[in-house]
Amino acid sequence: MTTGPVPKPTPETLPFWESTRARAMSIQHCLDCGAAIFYPRSYCPKCTSSDLEWRPVSGRATLASYVINRRPLPVFEVEQQIIALVNLEEGVRMMTNIVGVEPVPTALQLGMALELDYDERGDQVLPVFRPALKESE
Numbered sequence: 001m002t003t004g005p006v007p008k009p010t011p012e013t014l015p016f017w018e019s020t021r022a023r024a025m026s027i028q029h030c031l032d033c034g035a036a037i038f039y040p041r042s043y044c045p046k047c048t049s050s051d052l053e054w055r056p057v058s059g060r061a062t063l064a065s066y067v068i069n070r071r072p073l074p075v076f077e078v079e080q081q082i083i084a085l086v087n088l089e090e091g092v093r094m095m096t097n098i099v100g101v102e103p104v105p106t107a108l109q110l111g112m113a114l115e116l117d118y119d120e121r122g123d124q125v126l127p128v129f130r131p132a133l134k135e136s137e
């Protein structure tokens with residue numbers, strides 16, 4: 001549990017925040033062209049269909065890029081924060097925080113395997129990612 005700014009759900013993002021609160025993060029999929037869609041919206045950005053369905057993600061992702069924020073806003077309890085773009089296995093990119101790893105470049109390899117976790121913040125639950133455990137561990 002951390003403190004800090006909490007995103008305000010809109011009608012389009014409310015199902016997303018409900019899914020993270022249930023710890024089953026879901027994104028939209030287009031029923032016409034099959035595209036995975038993030039961020040939430042009312043129609044498919046590829047084919048403009050409004051025939052969309054929410055489906056839980058696998059939770060697997062890879063690290064696409066990151067910045068280490070050494071001076072987060074004072075409202076954050078944490079001293080340092082890794083702000084990252086991750087590629088979900090579903091094929092969409094999401095801005096998130098990386099947790100469970102030292103905020104140093106040597107610990108963060110682009111393309112490294114990540115897995116979904118959740119961080120309670122106020123009355124929301126934010127999706128965060130941590131390094132994936134190896135199969136053998």
Ligand SMILES: [Zn+2]
Binds near residue numbers: 030048049
């Ligand atoms: Zn579509």
